[in-house]
Amino acid sequence: MNWDSWLIWGFAATIVLTTISSATQGLGLTRMNLPYMLGTIFTPDRDKAKLYGFLIHLLIGWVFSLIYVLIFQQLGAAGWWRGALIGVIHALFVLVVAMALLPGLHPRMASEQHGPEAQNMLEPPGFLALHYGVQTPLAILISHSVFGAILGIFYHLKH
Amino acid sequence: MASLRRLAIIYSVVLSHLDQAPKIQDYGAIGDCRTVALISRYGSIDWLCWPSFDCPPIFAALLDHDKEKGGYWVIAPVEVHKFEHAYVRNSNVLETRFICSSGSATLTDLMPVASEAFKRHNLIPDHELLRQIKCTVGQVEIEVRFCPRSNYGSTPVNIRSNPWGWRMDVGRGIYTLRGSIPLFIDDSGARATASLKQGDVLQFSLTYSEESPTVLPALGERARNAIERSIAWWQQWANISNYKGPYREAVTRSALALKMLAYAPSGAVVAAATTSLPERIGDTLNWDYRYCWLRDASLTIRALVGLGFMDEAESFVSWLLQATRLTQPELRILYSVFGRIAPVERELKNLSGYCDSSPVRIGNGARDQLQLDVYGEVIDASAQYAQHISRFDRSTQKVLIGLGNYVARNWDRPDEGIWEPRSGRRNNTYSRLLCWTALDRLLALDEKAVISGAPRELFRRERDRIRRQIETRAWNQELESYVSTLDGDDLDASLLRIPWYGFEDACCPRMQSTYRAVRKHLGAGDDLLFRYRREPSEGAFGICGFWAVEHLALSGNLQEAHREFDQLLKYGNGLGLFAEEIDPRTGDALGNFPQAFTHVGLISAALTLAEKERGQEHPAAKTGSDVKSSSPGAAA
Numbered sequence: 152m153n154w155d156s157w158l159i160w161g162f163a164a165t166i167v168l169t170t171i172s173s174a175t176q177g178l179g180l181t182r183m184n185l186p187y188m189l190g191t192i193f194t195p196d197r198d199k200a201k202l203y204g205f206l207i208h209l210l211i212g213w214v215f216s217l218i219y220v221l222i223f224q225q226l227g228a229a230g231w232w233r234g235a236l237i238g239v240i241h242a243l244f245v246l247v248v249a250m251a252l253l254p255g256l257h258p259r260m261a262s263e264q265h266g267p268e269a270q271n272m273l274e275p276p277g278f279l280a281l282h283y284g285v286q287t288p289l290a291i292l293i294s295h296s297v298f299g300a301i302l303g304i305f306y307h308l309k310h
Numbered sequence: 311m312a313s314l315r316r317l318a319i320i321y322s323v324v325l326s327h328l329d330q331a332p333k334i335q336d337y338g339a340i341g342d343c344r345t346v347a348l349i350s351r352y353g354s355i356d357w358l359c360w361p362s363f364d365c366p367p368i369f370a371a372l373l374d375h376d377k378e379k380g381g382y383w384v385i386a387p388v389e390v391h392k393f394e395h396a397y398v399r400n401s402n403v404l405e406t407r408f409i410c411s412s413g414s415a416t417l418t419d420l421m422p423v424a425s426e427a428f429k430r431h432n433l434i435p436d437h438e439l440l441r442q443i444k445c446t447v448g449q450v451e452i453e454v455r456f457c458p459r460s461n462y463g464s465t466p467v468n469i470r471s472n473p474w475g476w477r478m479d480v481g482r483g484i485y486t487l488r489g490s491i492p493l494f495i496d497d498s499g500a501r502a503t504a505s506l507k508q509g510d511v512l513q514f515s516l517t518y519s520e521e522s523p524t525v526l527p528a529l530g531e532r533a534r535n536a537i538e539r540s541i542a543w544w545q546q547w548a549n550i551s552n553y554k555g556p557y558r559e560a561v562t563r564s565a566l567a568l569k570m571l572a573y574a575p576s577g578a579v580v581a582a583a584t585t586s587l588p589e590r591i592g593d594t595l596n597w598d599y600r601y602c603w604l605r606d607a608s609l610t611i612r613a614l615v616g617l618g619f620m621d622e623a624e625s626f627v628s629w630l631l632q633a634t635r636l637t638q639p640e641l642r643i644l645y646s647v648f649g650r651i652a653p654v655e656r657e658l659k660n661l662s663g664y665c666d667s668s669p670v671r672i673g674n675g676a677r678d679q680l681q682l683d684v685y686g687e688v689i690d691a692s693a694q695y696a697q698h699i700s701r702f703d704r705s706t707q708k709v710l711i712g713l714g715n716y717v718a719r720n721w722d723r724p725d726e727g728i729w730e731p732r733s734g735r736r737n738n739t740y741s742r743l744l745c746w747t748a749l750d751r752l753l754a755l756d757e758k759a760v761i762s763g764a765p766r767e768l769f770r771r772e773r774d775r776i777r778r779q780i781e782t783r784a785w786n787q788e789l790e791s792y793v794s795t796l797d798g799d800d801l802d803a804s805l806l807r808i809p810w811y812g813f814e815d816a817c818c819p820r821m822q823s824t825y826r827a828v829r830k831h832l833g834a835g836d837d838l839l840f841r842y843r844r845e846p847s848e849g850a851f852g853i854c855g856f857w858a859v860e861h862l863a864l865s866g867n868l869q870e871a872h873r874e875f876d877q878l879l880k881y882g883n884g885l886g887l888f889a890e891e892i893d894p895r896t897g898d899a900l901g902n903f904p905q906a907f908t909h910v911g912l913i914s915a916a917l918t919l920a921e922k923e924r925g926q927e928h929p930a931a932k933t934g935s936d937v938k939s940s941s942p943g944a945a946a
Contacts, residue, residue: 182635182649197703263361264436266574267343267423267543269622274576274633274648282576282648284636 153309157220158213164301165212168294169205175290183276183283183290191259191273212298215241219302224309234303235296242295246288250276331375331665332356334587334899335883338395338404340439341570342421346583347439348372348903351393353386353406353417360437360483360518362573362647363580364600366461368485368518373586373661373670374463378498380661381459381467385443385514387415387450388503397885401544402566403537404885413448415506417441422536423543435517435525440533442513445506452506454514456487457499462672464660469495474526476500484524489514552618555920556872557912560879563886564909565617568610571906573647576633577625578602579610580647582890582902588667589848589891589901596667598674599890599902601644601652604630604684605728606907611691612929613913620698627695630688631709638709639716641688643681643730644674652677679726680735685717686744686751690811693751693933696760707761714752714764718772721745722779728804729841737796739784740804742776747811747934749773754935773936780813785820791827792820794842801831802842803854806861810918812930812937816864825861834894837877849891849900852881853911860915863922864939871919878912888912 175181187197189211190204219237223229254262254275261272280287332350337357339346347369348357356371370380392409403420422438443452458467460480467478467485475488476495487493490513493500504512513529527533547569548562555561572579582599589595607630614623633649634641644652653673661670692710696702702710727738749769756764783796792808794800805824809816832840838850839858855878862871881892883899888908890901921929928939 176635179636182632197705201705261575263575264429265426267547267569267572268426269343269572269574269577269619269625270426271577271621271624271628274629277648282650285650 152220152224153307156305156307156309157217160302160305161213161216161220162209163305164216164298165209167301168212168298169208171294171297172290175286175294181280181284181287181290183280183287188253188257188260188273192257195259195271216298216302219299220306223303223306227308227310229303229306229308231300231303234299234301234306236299237303238296238299239292241299242288242292245295246279246291250280251278334664334889334901334903335887337372337883337887337903338397338406338419338885339567339570339583339887339904340402340404340420341583342423342437343570343572343574344437345421346570346904347419347421348583349395349404349406349419351395351406352384352390353393353408354382354384355419355439356380356382357584358439359600360485361520363571363583364598364646364653366481368458368460368467368480370459370463370661372584373664375662375666378457379459380463381457381499383441383456383458383516385417385441385452385454385512388453389451395885397563397566398541399545400548400562400566401541402570403541403544407446408450410448410450413445413450413508415443415445415450415452417443418537420537420540423540425543428539433525435515435519435527436521437518438527438536439516440513440536441515442511442533442537443506444511445508447508449505449507452504452512454489454491454493454502454504454512455499456493456501458485462658462661462670464658467499469500471495483518483520484522486517486519486524486526487514488517488526488529490529550618553616553917553920555916555923557875557879557916557919560882560886561617561913561916563882564888564912565613565619567887567904567909568613568906568913569619569622571904572622572626573602574625576647576649577622577629578633578645578647578649579606579626579906581606581644581907582905584902585672586667586670587664587889587900587902590667590846591665591893591900592667594667594669595848596663596669596671597676597902598655598672599905601646601674602629603644603907604634604641604687605643605681606910607684607687607691608694609910609914610906611694612917613910615694615698616917617913623695623698627692630691631706634688635709639712641684641713643676643679643684675732676726676730679730680723681727681730682717682721682723682725682741683728683738683744685713686747686811689713689748689751690744690933693755694929696755696758697932699760701760702755707763710752710755710761711764714749714769717745717748718765718768721772721776729802736794736798737783739780739792739794739796740802740807742780742784742796743808743811743813746773746776746780746813749776750812750934750936754933757935777813777936789827790823792824800842801828803828803832803839803851803857804841806854806857809864809928809939810857810860810930812928812934812939815938816861817866818938821861822865825858825865829858834892836894837874838881838892838894850894851891852888852905852908855881856908856911856915860918863915863918864928866922868919868922871915875915875919 186204190200371377371382374380395406478485585598586596655673655675657669724735834850839854841851889899889903
């Protein structure tokens, strides 16, 4: 395990992932703002939530990149396509599993069964997060495969 | 053999009731803030879409003269002399009373609701419709016919009997029916008869789930508790209202109807619960209204904030500004409950339509239209809500200013306008008025420091240009009236909104003569108004009558405003529900039902009357910057 390489490229890949997520939102591909979703676990203040969420997302991205590099170490090889492939699997996990669990875990997110009480809550993501826009799965797939590809290209295996 | 003959007679008697196509006003609505079911006063559920408003219905008899084709679920005595229905006070729990020669029975229909706290501690179905019939006097023969159809009546539903009830797999969902008597499955669905004596009760629960294992709700005590809990929940909700003005009963019923049309998981409010109920019987003016129209935003917030439903107002404003982000700074006319662009419009050939008014349409073609007034609606709604907060967060400020910049660049374009005609774009006065409103409200928000960073000079300059254009080109000296389009000579009822947004004082000579011209040219008799002139004419437009009331109130003519309000209330159905339009010849309801736009119009008119009676400020005076409004109590 090459700790230095992981620390540097895990951080860099997470920054790129966050940047792509913001760009896909800005370009109108999706309404999904993952840092905002994470931040609102801790505060209802929209501005603060984005800041907290960014930091949490950075931390989580770093932790997830550790799993990527452990897989590279296990395989004995890295490379962009292996990283991108793990990224696709990661994205599918986020879309299919994590999004389905989120309304149950997030204290400020409504579920599809919410109602008739009206509290100002985050709307549920729905299957494949499609409630946040029909191109949301595409945005998640792109950002996570780029995340994996960066790690695959730049992470130096320790032999 | 004798019993078979008796059964045949029973079916034919029930069919004679069912063969009468109920009028639109014969329906009551029940809901759980995710969908609505329509129940005729004959005890038949003829419309139900699960899991949400715009999903394909399991019962759609409303849209075909052959009830069997669309699907329905009737529970009713075989021989009925009289039908009466009423809501349990201040609730969305519907009771239908059947008076028969041998006795009487009461059918209770509801979608059970509960607080989120209750739901955390109790296993309840994702979606449920509960029906209970009780014999209250003598003895009655009850008939149950359950005929589900999927995908707008195009696909039969296979009902399978299980030890715990009847199960139907439709698409990715499972419907489960449980009942306190056995049902017999036949080609068209399931049916049963039962003889009830005084005090006897039958219960049925229909649930829908997209997850297995599905929750199988118990009947008996559990169902009785669900009814009591739901009544209590609705009554508690209605009690949140701080309204102390006139027409409290009608206002509360309208608020309850509006609440039913709100989609709780996202905060959106749909325009109506149905598709393709016709604006003219037998004609093609049949549209799908199960989406959220931004056009309704300002009045919806006016109603929610004015009555004190701040949670609903906050959710709706949040939906308006966040769910529409994918198209911002441009706004579409309508969105789905999760902010998606409404589906492409298509016609369903297999349904003949309500009273043969075809085609039945799903999706809405107006999704591609340009309607510039929606910017003013969204910004005015935000400005009304902003009176109750100190400051919008930065991203909301950015959204609002982005909308303002779009208006400043585009207000001079022709558009389809509020009534969404499919005949092309025009320079609509109402669209200009709402563009003026958008910039005026943003300037006021900026002055109050609720937002910061707005390009004041640009907004002020463009707002003043719009004013000059309306004052010069939307005024027709010959008609002595504001007119629908710049340099035009047509009138439409939206001109009555000019004082409401504070552009003109309702008492000023121009508005007084505009009111007279609108009354003269668009009057449909009996205080009803057409929205515009059209040949052949459609129904009188429900909300336009309430706009006239509000105009009278704003100009200080409270006595006449009350008289007209009283008159208009007569056009609600017996339950206090309104459709989009009213047939001026017969008084029948026309168009989709129940209609949020009409109900928010009713609430807003009552609020304005109450405010004027208390000598309070014009609503726009609190939210606008360049508002012209009469002083409290000013005479016409």
